[in-house]
Amino acid sequence: MDFDLSEEHQILKESVRRFALQEIEPRSPGMDRDEAFDGYLWEKGRELGFVGMGIGPEYGGSFSDHLSLGIMAEEVSRVDAGVAVVFGAHSVLCGNNIERNGTEEQKRKYLPLLASGARCGCMGITEPEAGSDALSIRTRARRKAEGYVLNGSKMFISNAPIADTALIYATTDPALGQGGLCAFIVEKDFPGYHRGKSLSKLGLRSSPTGEIILDDCVVPEENLLGGVEGTGxxxxxxxxxxxxxxxxxxxxxxxxxxxxxxxxxxxxxxxxxxxxxxxxxxxxxxxxxxxxxxxxxxxxxxxxxxxxxxxxxxxxxxxxxxxxxxxxxxxxxxxxxxxxxxxxxxxxxxxxxxxxxxxxxxxxxxxxxxxxxxxxxxxxxx
Ligand SMILES: Cc1cc2nc3c(=O)[nH]c(=O)nc-3n(C[C@H](O)[C@H](O)[C@H](O)COP(=O)(O)OP(=O)(O)OC[C@H]3O[C@@H](n4cnc5c(N)ncnc54)[C@H](O)[C@@H]3O)c2cc1C
CATH class of the missing domain: 1.20.140.10 (Butyryl-CoA Dehydrogenase, subunit A, domain 3)
Structure with a gap:
């Protein structure tokens, strides 16, 4: 057991701290006041490889280990935790989840876009009627000829107002209970996907939060995460x-x-x-x-x-x-x-x-x- 950070981790800590102090801190009061994430920080995060930190190098990201993600989360949050939420919801809740659970085809299709920051990700479990009781989600995925058709809504989703790619949890059959749960990769341009309203918050105001509405949203069969029903x-x-x-x-x-x-x-x-x-x-x-x-x-x-x-x-x-x-x-x-x-x-x-x-x-x-x-x-x- 060694309680000191390695040289690599120490260098990462210092470079994230520098980024946070030089780039985030001057923008933080404005983001808090206007309740808006500054797109300049996304571009800077792309340039420095921070937006792809939850995704492995083989898919274009800069993941090395979880300790590095923790150091990044702490250092960014020392200056503005809302910005850490934006990066985390994108590269960990969405990207890292796809990497851990997706098929090779899904990873090759989505991860390079997320790792480079060309697309922004989010993850939706919570619904208006299902929060702590996450297993009671009602968003329904029905298998049809054109793929899965999703209906339902997601609530309090970090990055929903700015995300292009959402990891959405739904059930193929509520009667199956946990066995019906599935996760889908849903793009904002799929028919029936709507960014709902942005939500105004007490804090973390630099992190956009919102609803996602799925209204007969058609998701191709190959976008069932991992390719197997019931693994949600x-x-x-x-x-x-x-x-x-x-x-x-x-x-x-x-x-x-x-x-x-x-x-x-x-x-x-x-x-x-x-x-x-x-x-x-x-x-x-x-x-x-x-x-x-x-x-x-x-x-x-x-x-x-x-x-x-x-x-x-x-x-x-x-x-x-x-x-x-x-x-x-x-x-x-x-x-x-x-x-x-x-x-x-x-x-x-x-x-x-x-x-x-x-x-x-x-x-x-x-x-x-x-x-x-x-x-x-x-x-x-x-
Ligand atoms: C800033 C922010 C960002 C978020 N981002 C995301 C996101 O990106 N994706 C996503 O899917 N969700 C997200 N959420 C939603 C979050 O996960 C839920 O708010 C949380 O799980 C609680 O659910 P709820 O708000 O519906 O509260 P409820 O479940 O309605 O709970 C209300 C209260 O009752 C208590 N309670 C409930 N059940 C019990 C019980 N059995 N015993 C004792 N007490 C209980 C709770 O602890 C709470 O105090 C976000 C929330 C916030 C605030």
Whole structure:
């Protein structure tokens, strides 16, 4: 066990940090205000190979290992977590899922386009009536002569307003339960595919979120992911493991940025003729933040290592644990960091209020904290 990053990972960390500070940071307040992702960042991400990080080099991407994806997620989120969500939904939720589960033909057709960023991807499980109970999705796929005909709608989908390629979960027959679940690669130009309305959010406002409407959407038979009906459940669950660990790395990134800001402020701001950091109640907050951030990062790294080592059972358990811990932790950390800033923290002039708004999404997206507790409870009962 070695807790130091390798030279390669350290170089990656520094180059992502540079990209985030030079390119993302100046655009972040505008994206937050206008609730829009700046297309310049997509082009820059393409140029630097960051948009294809979830996809292997044999398909034109720059995937090396899951730890690299975690480092990228944390470093981008230190500056603007919404941008990390855009890249993650594209290259991991869509691209990486296709690479892990697609047929060779599907991979050759779609991955180079996604890896280069010529196309943007998204992934849709959630529906207006099916959130935590993801297995109750109603989007229906009926097999007909022209292919599969999909009907239904997807809700809260990251990148839906800008995506060209969507990984869509549907059921061929609700009576089959889990056995009817399938995943399809759906292009935005397929007849019957509609980008629904964009949704306005509390935080993560640089990440476009929206609905997808499938109205007699005709999907060619060869776009059934993996080519076998009824395999949607394992595709969905393995994808969620990756998503939860990387979502946790994003939470660590936001919490780290909030901690750094709070520490700096506590050293500079004086009250009662002394810097805030000399007050033990302020030290208490900073100490708790530091320890919790470190604990969450270590758990996330364990999850990333389990992914890299192909340890499926351990991955599922640690994914639920870190998702629960890191995504609750980021809410505590950003709240305490804002508290240390006093009134200034509540003002838009400082990024603290954005960190707090961004953090709030983390205990909800990728499966709520309550659902992670149910997963952990299920393991304990087994
Ligand atoms: C910013 C953001 C981005 C997202 N991006 C995507 C995306 O790209 N693709 C996608 O498919 N989805 C996405 N989602 C959707 C997300 O996965 C769902 O919001 C989440 O799974 C919760 O579902 P829900 O919102 O329908 O809440 P519900 O399932 O209705 O839950 C409401 C509340 O009830 C609780 N609850 C539900 N069941 C139980 C239970 N059995 N025991 C105890 N408590 C329970 C929940 O924990 C929650 O507190 C995104 C969400 C957000 C906020």
């Amino acid at each position: 459940l394992s595709i969905m669950f393995s994808g969620l493991d990756v998503e939860r660990i990387l979502w946790s790395c994003q939470a660590v990134g936001i919490a780290g940025a909030a901690f750094d800001a709070a520490l700096k402020y506590a050293k500079e701001r004086k009250q009662f003729s002394k810097p805030l950091i000399t007050f033990q109640m302020i030290q208490d907050k900073l100490a708790n933040m530091l320890v919790e951030i470190e604990a969450a990062r270590l758990m996330a790294y364990k999850g990333l290592a389990c992914l890299d080592q192909g340890k499926k059972r351990q991955t599922r358990m640690i994914a639920a644990q870190v998702k629960l811990y890191a995504c609750e932790m980021v809410n505590r950390a950003t709240s305490e960091a804002l508290q240390i800033h006093g009134g200034y923290g509540y003002m838009k002039e400082f990024p603290l209020e954005r960190y707090l708004r961004d953090a709030r999404a983390y205990a909800i997206g990728a499966g709520t904290s309550e659902i992670q507790k149910l997963i952990i409870g299920g393991y304990l009962m087994a």
